[in-house]
Amino acid sequence: MTNWTVDINSPYTAILQVTEVFSKPTSISRSSLSSILNVGDIIIAKVIAFDFTRDPLLTIKESKLGKISKGMVIEITPSKVPRVIGKRGSMINLIKEMLKVNVIVGKNGRILVIGSKPEHEALAVMVIKKIEKEAHTTGLTDRVKSYITKMLSKEGE
Amino acid sequence: MNDKHQVISILKKDAILSLLKKNERIDGRGLEDFREIEIYTNIYGKAEGSARVHLGETKVVAGVKASIGTPFPDTPNIGVQVVNAELIPLASSFFEAGPPGEEDIEFSRVIDRGIRSSGMIAIEKLALIPGKKVWMIFIDMYPLDYHGNLMDAFGLVAVSALLTCNIYKTEIVGDDVVVTEEKIPLPVNHVPVFVTIGKIQNKLIVDPNFEEELVLDAKITYVVDENNNICGIQKSGASGFTIDELLTARDIAIKVASKIRKKLPLASR
Amino acid sequence: MKLLDENGLRTDGRKLDELRKVKIEAGVLKNADGSAYIEMGNNKIIVGVYGPREVRPKHLAIPYKSLIKCRYEMMPFSVSDRKPPSPSRREIELSKAIREALEPAIFTEEFPRTMIEIYIEVLEADGGTRTASINAASVALADAGIPLRDLVTAVAVGKIEGKLALDINGLEDQYGDGDMPIAMMPQLGYVTLFQADGVFTPDEIEKAFNMARTAIQRIYKIQKQALKSKYLKVIKEVEELER
Numbered sequence: 001m002t003n004w005t006v007d008i009n010s011p012y013t014a015i016l017q018v019t020e021v022f023s024k025p026t027s028i029s030r031s032s033l034s035s036i037l038n039v040g041d042i043i044i045a046k047v048i049a050f051d052f053t054r055d056p057l058l059t060i061k062e063s064k065l066g067k068i069s070k071g072m073v074i075e076i077t078p079s080k081v082p083r084v085i086g087k088r089g090s091m092i093n094l095i096k097e098m099l100k101v102n103v104i105v106g107k108n109g110r111i112l113v114i115g116s117k118p119e120h121e122a123l124a125v126m127v128i129k130k131i132e133k134e135a136h137t138t139g140l141t142d143r144v145k146s147y148i149t150k151m152l153s154k155e156g157e
Numbered sequence: 158m159n160d161k162h163q164v165i166s167i168l169k170k171d172a173i174l175s176l177l178k179k180n181e182r183i184d185g186r187g188l189e190d191f192r193e194i195e196i197y198t199n200i201y202g203k204a205e206g207s208a209r210v211h212l213g214e215t216k217v218v219a220g221v222k223a224s225i226g227t228p229f230p231d232t233p234n235i236g237v238q239v240v241n242a243e244l245i246p247l248a249s250s251f252f253e254a255g256p257p258g259e260e261d262i263e264f265s266r267v268i269d270r271g272i273r274s275s276g277m278i279a280i281e282k283l284a285l286i287p288g289k290k291v292w293m294i295f296i297d298m299y300p301l302d303y304h305g306n307l308m309d310a311f312g313l314v315a316v317s318a319l320l321t322c323n324i325y326k327t328e329i330v331g332d333d334v335v336v337t338e339e340k341i342p343l344p345v346n347h348v349p350v351f352v353t354i355g356k357i358q359n360k361l362i363v364d365p366n367f368e369e370e371l372v373l374d375a376k377i378t379y380v381v382d383e384n385n386n387i388c389g390i391q392k393s394g395a396s397g398f399t400i401d402e403l404l405t406a407r408d409i410a411i412k413v414a415s416k417i418r419k420k421l422p423l424a425s426r
Numbered sequence: 427m428k429l430l431d432e433n434g435l436r437t438d439g440r441k442l443d444e445l446r447k448v449k450i451e452a453g454v455l456k457n458a459d460g461s462a463y464i465e466m467g468n469n470k471i472i473v474g475v476y477g478p479r480e481v482r483p484k485h486l487a488i489p490y491k492s493l494i495k496c497r498y499e500m501m502p503f504s505v506s507d508r509k510p511p512s513p514s515r516r517e518i519e520l521s522k523a524i525r526e527a528l529e530p531a532i533f534t535e536e537f538p539r540t541m542i543e544i545y546i547e548v549l550e551a552d553g554g555t556r557t558a559s560i561n562a563a564s565v566a567l568a569d570a571g572i573p574l575r576d577l578v579t580a581v582a583v584g585k586i587e588g589k590l591a592l593d594i595n596g597l598e599d600q601y602g603d604g605d606m607p608i609a610m611m612p613q614l615g616y617v618t619l620f621q622a623d624g625v626f627t628p629d630e631i632e633k634a635f636n637m638a639r640t641a642i643q644r645i646y647k648i649q650k651q652a653l654k655s656k657y658l659k660v661i662k663e664v665e666e667l668e669r
Contacts, residue, residue, distance in 0.1 A: 260522075262515045386627055387631060388623075388624070390622035391621050392619060396618075397530045397611065404631070
């Protein structure tokens with residue numbers, strides 16, 4: 001089965017089969033694989049199968065999945081992901097609203113930030129890194145709010 | 158060296174475990190029984206000492222070679238003891254030819270330490286010209302047939318070969334050592350016995366056989382001298398023992414060692 | 427070589443049941459997934475842990491658990507007489523013994539078909555490198571986020587001039603009458619490393635365990651503190667900024 005191997009920041013290498021890329025059955029020759037997805041490309045994918053006897057299987061057939069062509073990707077420790085999302089999304093919504101960016105958080109610790117201004121994307125990345133470092137502290141949401149406010153006002157100068 | 162994965166069938170494993178619950182073993186032995194021991198000595202003519210041991214179906218050989226050489230610089234007045242073991246493919250389809258692996262090395266070093274710490278070889282008597290010429294005693298051990306518990310088999314064969322080893326009598330003429338045609342027994346002070354006990358769940362079993370070794374969680378080897386002192390310990394296996402288990406195993410080892418000791422050849426006179 | 431003076435004190439001034447100074451730092455390397463540095467007396471050892479990650483070569487992968495690899499290595503300059511760089515038989519035996527001391531603590535069944543690599547480098551040796559290595563390696567494994575049943579904590583009990591001595595140093599190991607390294611999972615009470623050379627009476631073995639257990643509880647606290655330190659440092663920084 002023709003496929004790509006995908007690094008998903010895990011001890012196991014993931015497999016993306018050709019049948020999980022197109023909604024309609026398509027036949028692709030091995031040589032034209034790289035014109036669809038090439039080495040170095042980044043994708044948002046969903047794990048559709050995983051058990052201890054074989055490597056994880058991915059799909060990009062659903063909406064909101066597929067190749068990423070803009071934005072910034074940052075990698076944090078997977079165990080800190082819940083803190084980035086916050087209780088009922090409080091933290092991540094804070095970042096989205098204040099910085100006017102879209103943030104897609106992967107459970108594997110990889111996070112995609114897309115905004116209209118690259119400075120805001122970079123600021124979002126710094127904020128996420130700060131959350132990762134201070135994930136175990138109290139009062140983090142308020143501190144992040146003041147941090148973003150401070151950095152945005154600096155921008156205005 | 159031993160590099161291949163050994164797998165035991167689930168039926169065999171279940172049989173071993175259910176019998177153990179009743180304190181029984183698959184070959185009919187009690188928990189503290191070792192297998193039948195046969196020891197043959199002075200069998201290889203070119204070696205100064207030699208032995209073959211059968212421990213159940215496990216068969217091992219050892220040869221002792223003695224030669225005159227220079228002592229280690231930090232211990233100029235004592236002889237040199239070198240112990241080596243190698244797992245050869247002849248003995249098992251699980252052993253491969255090649256440079257010594259971690260198991261070969263572990264056997265070599267544990268047997269060496271047990272013999273050395275017990276003070277078995279009277280190395281203080283082996284300095285011919287202190288600082289310059291000493292007897293070097295090489296003990297090389299090989300398995301012929303692997304059916305479990307190589308450690309204790311190696312212990313028996315090395316000790317048996319040493320107990321029946323004869324070296325040439327020497328005379329000092331001026332600055333030289335002259336080797337005579339007369340042979341004398343290798344001087345021996347103590348006799349260590351190696352006892353290995355395996356742990357399967359919460360049971361301790363003496364002298365695990367091949368199948369039991371595949372099931373057991375960990376092993377503890379105690380080296381016991383003739384005064385019932387412990388002159389060597391080695392735990393192996395990727396599992397743990399409680400302190401109580403280790404102390405119980407110590408007592409079992411001392412009891413079993415005195416029985417095994419009766420099977421050893423008398424030192425040659 | 428006299429190892430005890432007329433007051434019963436050892437060559438480094440310690441009493442028979444006294445532990446050397448222990449200092450452990452976690453997370454000291456950037457590339458390794460987990461790391462730790464330990465000073466135990468004059469011993470200086472650094473440990474890096476990689477994994478769980480793909481097994482290389484692939485055919486060594488185990489279908490139902492993670493493969494644990496451990497390499498204990500002494501730097502040529504770690505001892506008085508330079509040690510040649512290639513692995514010695516002692517290093518190979520210790521690599522196995524240390525791996526078997528740590529593996530029981532790791533939930534290896536959680537990561538089938540992967541490997542966890544533990545690299546131990548001795549920078550300065552002064553008796554008890556294997557126990558110090560185990561203490562640092564446990565912290566490095568925890569620092570890597572690998573799920574553990576317990577930390578593994580180790581100390582050696584030796585025999586000098588006929589008496590049991592805790593945590594023997596290089597001189598005491600070389601000229602003493604015995605060396606018994608012990609490693610335990612302190613909370614679970616499982617002994618995972620237990621070796622000895624020299625001669626011990628059956629009773630001395632029990633006494634050695636008692637001596638070791640007390641020291642192990644103290645070292646265990648230091649290991650846990652090393653892991654907490656990283657996080658306490660951040661809390662302190664945050665508090666200071668708020669002021």
